[in-house]
Amino acid sequence: MTKLYIELFHFDKNTDYLPYYKKYTLKVNEQTTVNDILDQMYSKEPFGIDKSKTINVKINHLYTNANANVYELVDVLGKDWKIEPISTYRAVKDFIIDNSDYISKIIPFKNYLNYSQKQNYVDNYELFYYASNTLNFNRDYIGDHALYIAYDLIKENPSLKEDILDIICDANGGISYHTSLENRVYKYCEDKETKIKELFEIAKVEYKAPKYLDINDMNIFQKFDNFNIATYMPTSSTKQLIKKSGAKYINIATAYNDIAVCNLKTNPKFSLKLAGEFLLDAMDNNADLVIVADEFLSIFDGMQREIENAVGRETRMPILTKTEFTKILGGTKNAKTLGLDKHKVAVGLF
Numbered sequence: 001m002t003k004l005y006i007e008l009f010h011f012d013k014n015t016d017y018l019p020y021y022k023k024y025t026l027k028v029n030e031q032t033t034v035n036d037i038l039d040q041m042y043s044k045e046p047f048g049i050d051k052s053k054t055i056n057v058k059i060n061h062l063y064t065n066a067n068a069n070v071y072e073l074v075d076v077l078g079k080d081w082k083i084e085p086i087s088t089y090r091a092v093k094d095f096i097i098d099n100s101d102y103i104s105k106i107i108p109f110k111n112y113l114n115y116s117q118k119q120n121y122v123d124n125y126e127l128f129y130y131a132s133n134t135l136n137f138n139r140d141y142i143g144d145h146a147l148y149i150a151y152d153l154i155k156e157n158p159s160l161k162e163d164i165l166d167i168i169c170d171a172n173g174g175i176s177y178h179t180s181l182e183n184r185v186y187k188y189c190e191d192k193e194t195k196i197k198e199l200f201e202i203a204k205v206e207y208k209a210p211k212y213l214d215i216n217d218m219n220i221f222q223k224f225d226n227f228n229i230a231t232y233m234p235t236s237s238t239k240q241l242i243k244k245s246g247a248k249y250i251n252i253a254t255a256y257n258d259i260a261v262c263n264l265k266t267n268p269k270f271s272l273k274l275a276g277e278f279l280l281d282a283m284d285n286n287a288d289l290v291i292v293a294d295e296f297l298s299i300f301d302g303m304q305r306e307i308e309n310a311v312g313r314e315t316r317m318p319i320l321t322k323t324e325f326t327k328i329l330g331g332t333k334n335a336k337t338l339g340l341d342k343h344k345v346a347v348g349l350f
Contacts, residue, residue, distance in 0.1 A: 001027050002079065004070070008041055009084040011091045012048070019088060034059070034066040034073070038083075048093030056127040057095070058084045061253030063131035064186035073186065086130040102129045105143045108167045112153050112160060121149055128192070131184045133257050137273050140173030144196070147175060151195045154202060165203050176205050176263060177270065183256035206262045213293050215241050215322055221331035223247075230282040231255060231291040232300070242291070245329060254281040261299070269310050275299055276311035289318040289347065297321050301343050318347040 004026045011019035024041055034057060038049065049055065055066035060077050063086055090097040106113075106121055113121070125145035134141045150168045154161050168175045178196060181188050193209070200207040214235040225246035231238055232255055242249045259274040279300065282290050292300050300307075301319040308314050320328075324338050328349070332338055340347045 001029050002071075002074065004028055004037065004074070005080045006037070006041070007082045008047070009082075009088065009091075010047060010094055011088070012094070013092050019091070021082065028070045030069075030071050032070040034064065034068050034070060034083075037070060038066060047095065049095040054123065054126075055095070056086045056130075058086055058088075058131075061184070062186045063127055063184055065127065068186060076186070086127060087135075090130075099126060101139070102126055102143065102145070105129070105146050106149065109146070109149050109153065109164075112157075112164070113149075121145060125149075128181060128185065131181050132179060133184065133274070134177050134179045134260075136277075137270060138173060138177055140170075141177045142168055142170065142173050142175070144178065144181060144192075147178060147196050147199055148192065151199045154199075161202065168199075169203055169205070175200065175203055176266060177260070178207070179258035179260050179274065180210055182210075182258075206265075208261050210256075210258045211293065213238050213291065213322060215326060217241060217244070218326065218329060220245055220329045222328055222333070224328075228286050228288045229291060230285065230287040230289075232278060232296060233293070234291075238291075241329075250282065250285050250287045252278070252281045252285055254278045259299070264299070268306070271299075272303065272307045272310035275303075276307040276313075276315070279304070279307060279315045279317050280311060280313060283315055283317055287317070289320055291320050291322065291325050294321040294323050297343075301345055304345055316345055318345055319343065320347060 006024045006026060007021040008024060009019055009021060026037055026040055028037060035055060038055065042049065057064060057066055059073065059081050062077065085091050085095045085097050087097050090099065090101065092098050103122065106118060110118070125148060129143040129145045132141065132144050146168060150164045153164050180193060182193060197207060197209070210233055212233045212235050213231055215238045217237065223246035227247040228250050229242050229247045230250040230252060231242065234255065239249050254277050257274060257278060260271045263271040290300065297319060304315060304317065324340065327338055335341055
C-alpha cells in the first residue's frame with residue numbers, strides 16, 4: 001500500500017468564475033486504477049463525471065485513460081497528483097466537458113465514413129485531440145484525431161488523397177500545426193506518430209520530430225555550483241550530469257513539448273509561442289540558464305527577442321549549447337573560445 005496526495009478539479013460553468021481544487025489523501029495498492037481512485041473520491045463527495053463513457057483525465061502534465069494502473073503512474077509522476085479533465089477550457093461540470101469542438105472536426109470527413117466508423121473515432125480518439133499542446137495556442141487546429149482519420153482514409157482508398165489533403169492542409173489550422181504527443185500522452189503508441197509522419201510526407205509538408213538532448217557522463221574539471229539549470233528535451237543521463245556538475249536541475253514538464261520548428265518558416269509566431277512557453281516556465285522556476293542542443297541555439301538565443309514579443313513577456317534567459325556546456329565542464333574558461341561572445345543574451349559565467 002502507498003499514499004497518494006491528490007488535488008481534484010472542480011468547476012461548474014453556471015456558478016463558478018474560476019475552477020477550484022479539493023484535496024484528498026488516498027491509500028492505493030498495486031491493483032488500483034485511476035478509475036478506482038475517482039470512485040473513492042466520488043463516494044466521499046459526488047462530482048460531475050460521465051461514467052457511461054470511457055473516462056480520460058489529465059494528471060499533472062500527462063493525459064491518460066482512467067484504466068491506467070496507479071502504481072505505474074506513480075513511477076512517472078510521483079505521489080502528488082493534480083487530476084483534471086482533459087480540457088479545463090471546455091469543462092461544463094467538473095469532469096464533464098463540452099466536446100462539440102472535437103466532434104465538429106470529424107464532420108469534414110462525414111462523406112467518407114459510415115456510421116460505425118464515425119462512432120469509432122468519436123468514442124476512441126478524444127484523448128489525442130485534447131492532449132495536443134497546439135490547442136493551447138491555436139483553437140482552430142484540426143486535431144490529431146483528424147490526422148489519424150485522414151491517414152486511414154488515404155490508406156484504404158488512395159483515390160481520395162487529394163480530397164482528404166484539402167481538408168487537413170488548411171493554412172490556419174491544418175497538419176502543419178501538429179505537435180508531438182509523445183511526452184504528453186501516457187504510454188503513447190509510437191505507431192500513431194509514425195502514421196502522422198507518413199501523412200506529412202504524403203502532404204509534402206516538412207516535419208521535424210523533437211530530438212532528445214543526450215549528454216554522456218564525463219570527467220568534470222569545472223563545476224556549476226549554486227546554478228539552477230533547466231534543459232530542453234533532456235535524457236536521464238543529461239539530468240544526472242547536470243546534478244554531478246554541482247548545479248540544481250530544474251524539472252519542468254514543458255521541457256518536453258514539441259516547439260514545431262518547421263513552422264518557423266510558415267507561421268513563426270506559433271513556434272515562437274511554443275518556445276516561449278518553455279523559457280517562461282524555466283524563468284518562473286528560477287532557472288539561471290538553459291541548456292539546449294546546438295541546433296536550437298539560433299531559436300532560444302538568436303530569436304529570444306522575437307520570442308518575448310510573441311509571448312508578451314521579457315525572458316532574457318542565458319542559453320548554453322551542449323557543446324559549450326561540456327567544454328566548460330572540461331575546463332575551458334575563455335568566453336571567446338567558447339563562442340559565448342556571439343550570443344545575443346549575455347551568459348555571465350566567468
